[in-house]
Amino acid sequence: MKMHVHSRAAPRSAVKALVVDDEPYVCDVIARWLEIEGYDCSVARSGNEALDLLEEDTYELMVSDIMMPGTSGMELLEIVRQRYPSMAVIMATAVDNRDTGVRTLKLGAYGYVIKPFDRNELIINVANALERRRLALKSQDYERMLERKVRERTADCRRREEEIALRLVSASEYRDEETGAHIRRIGLYAALLAGAMGWGLKETDDIQVAAPMHDVGKIGIPDRILLKPGKLTADEFAVMQGHTFIGAQLLGHSDIPLLAMASEIALCHHEKWNGAGYPRGLAGERIPPSARIVAVADVYDALVHDRVYRPAFSEERALDIMAGGRGSHFDPEIFDCFLTILPDLREIRKQVADEVKTSRYAVQN
Secondary structure (H helix, E strand, O other), X not given: OOEEEOOOOOOOOOOEEEEEOOOHXXXXXXXXXXXXXXXXXXXXXXXXXXXXXXXXXXXXXXXXXXXXXXXXXXHHHHHHXXXXXXXXXXXXXXXXXXXXXXXXHHXXXXXXXXXXXXXXXXXXXXXXXXXXXXXXXXXXXXXXHHHHHHHHHHHHHHHHHHHHHHHHHHHHHOOOHHHHHHHHHHHHHHHHHHHHOOOOHHHHHHHHHHHHHOOHHHHHOOHHHHOOOOOOOHHHHHHHHHHHHHHHHHHOXXXXXXXXXXXXXXXXXOOOOOOOOOOOOOOHHHOOHHHHHHHHHHHHHHHOOOEOOEOOOOHHHHHHHHHOOEOOOEOHHHHHHHHHOHHHHHHHHHHHHHHHHHHHHHHHO
């Protein structure tokens, strides 16, 4: 039988306590003692009955007997610590056994009293348990607040790094609005692909900022070559290839992991899986993973958007072209992973396009 004992004097904000004991007299006495102190009490005659009450309501405190038929107090304690870790629990027993007391504390009890105990002893133990609970919750709240602030500051620093990188690269490559949109997309593509490849959060965040700097070396390429609408001559193409070395030099010689990654991407994003790329003819896994990821992202974005020397291809045509480079131009594992995230890449294209439209509208108005 479930029984709720409520004091008329107990305020609405009173601590809710659950008393569990298979001896009705003991159960009722403990509940009355607690109510006199202003606690709002419910009682249960067994461990199973206590679990039913705990599912129905929220309690800050439980005082439970250890030796009970059915679900014992120890079993109840273990369940409560797992399901309701913030509850303060005091265990009571008629057996004065040190090992039992130690075990209850190891299982997470806040206190341990031996029957027969007087009212003051119980009330003091309850007050101490609730104070420990209050301090523990306060400490947890403080830790969560600190963790939240660290996450917010880390995210803010990351946004600043990304914005600085995007602005610098946009300035160095500034030709039209599409340049900024392209480098924004490359960072988002690369981060998404890296995450799908199983990269950790820190490395994924780094590549999102580093990837947009892949062509920063083009700052050293003359406009007559960079903006040429037709096919480049062999000499012009040789000059264009130099942007990889220029970019690597601009970003290199740093012990900052993000810049080190940006430097290797700038140098190697035109290398090919079969060794036929430039500037050093690296092949296979000798090409840094970051550069292999950016190679796929960069070619995809270049094919599905207009360039000075040709209009955009349809995505279907772009994917056909890229499929021909699987295992020759592109790392096959990365390319296969790229295909699985195409819906998300399309969403990024739409998102960035909307941002460009919004930005253009704001400038015009």
